[in-house]
Amino acid sequence: MSRPVVIVSARGAERLRAGHPWIYRSDIRSSDAEAGDLVTVKSERGRPLGSGFWSSASQISLRFLGAEDVKDERTLIHERIDAALGFRKTLAIADTAWRAVNAEGDRLPGLIVDVYGDQAARVAVIQTLTQAMDRRVEMVADALVELAGVQGVIARNDQKVRRLEGLDEQVAVVRGEVPDRIAVRDGPVAYEVDVRQGQKTGLFLDQRENHAAAAAYARGRGLDAFTYNGGFALSLSQGCDRVLAIDSSAAAVVATQANATRNGLTNVDVREGNVFDELRELEIARERFDIIVLDPPAFAKNRAALPGAVAGYKEINLRALKILNPGGILVTCSCSYHVPEALFSEILERAAEDARVTVSLVEKRTQARDHPILVGVPETHYLKCFVLRKLA
Secondary structure (H helix, E strand, O other): OOEEEEEEEEEHHHHHOOOOOOEEHHHEEOOOOOOOOOEEOOOOOOOOOEEEOOOOOOOEEEEEEEEOOOOHHHHHHHHHHHHHHHHHHHHHOOOOEEOOOHHHHHHOOOOOEEOOOHHHHHHEEEEEEOOOOOOOOOOHHHHHHHHOOOOOEEEEOOHOOOOOHOOOEEEEEEEEOOOOEEEEOOOOOOEEEEEOOOOOOOOOOOOOOOHHHHOOOOOOEEEEOOOOHHHHHHHHHOOOOOEEEEEHHHHHHHHHHHHHHHOOOOEEEEOOOOHHHHHHHHHHOOOOOEEEEOOOOOOOOOOOHHHHHHHHHEEEEEEHHHOEEEEEEEEEEEEOOOOOHHHHHHHHHHHHHHHOEEEEEEEEEEEOOOOOOOOOOOHHOOOOEEEEEEOO
């Protein structure tokens, strides 16, 4: 049986040769593929370019798998998951919550796999975000049971982004048994993960290494703004006398308090409130901190939201710099892909200028290493984390 063929424009072919795996609908010349098909990709002149997965609904019509002619898709998925897991072994991750597959970063577009729990009770939480991966969820589950030694696989396919692929939203156990909550460790901190209803797959794992980095600077009084479940606050508490954690979500406040109690931490104060308002109130009250972490949700979820996002990032960083003691550390993050690193750096420069303070750059960081970034594919580099020191 012949495989469907997709013909891409000269511009699309050049994009693939440059290493970017996405082809948009405007660069598709013809296709006889159906939703989620594995296809042969050719240039307008009929030259074979490789293989890819087809989407009948998304503006990203083709997700390229590489120049090879894929003979068996089950073997492809098995081998690429095996390679992804092999790379994670080289990272020697001691924690019991980590990312096993990071979509394009592991050459498995549309597939996210996070692993929770120790080896005796390990669970994989997957997201299939494209038509192609959604069709192959059983293949993915089989490979994870065999290669990762998981006892259960649950599909957390309740993300709105699936609508772009014409897919419904649902949560379903695919293999084995999956408990509602799983005990994990992130460095010295213990958590309980809700894999059915927690954000993303249960935890935001991309900040795991940045938690440890921030803890190395912790001293005196700390502030964790947009705390979510207390990831940074609980890490800072290891070195700070006291830490104030703020979030606008009542559920986040409850989760952070529970996590502090779980870890026997009595130096973490949790407050519900709008961070923008709280930062202004702290400034008016002349409160001061020795280390501040700003880890907001994405302010720019699309290009149209960029002007408002720029204003928002500048505002919170300006306020944070005003309440930071001289010599203090600001760990400030952006997970907005539409705010590239150069723009984020410019925003921080303007915030420091308006706050009338001098800052030095101590570190530039990004997402954890188990969230690999593809060179030449800026969409895979979304998390920016700057560590700044206030000089005066």
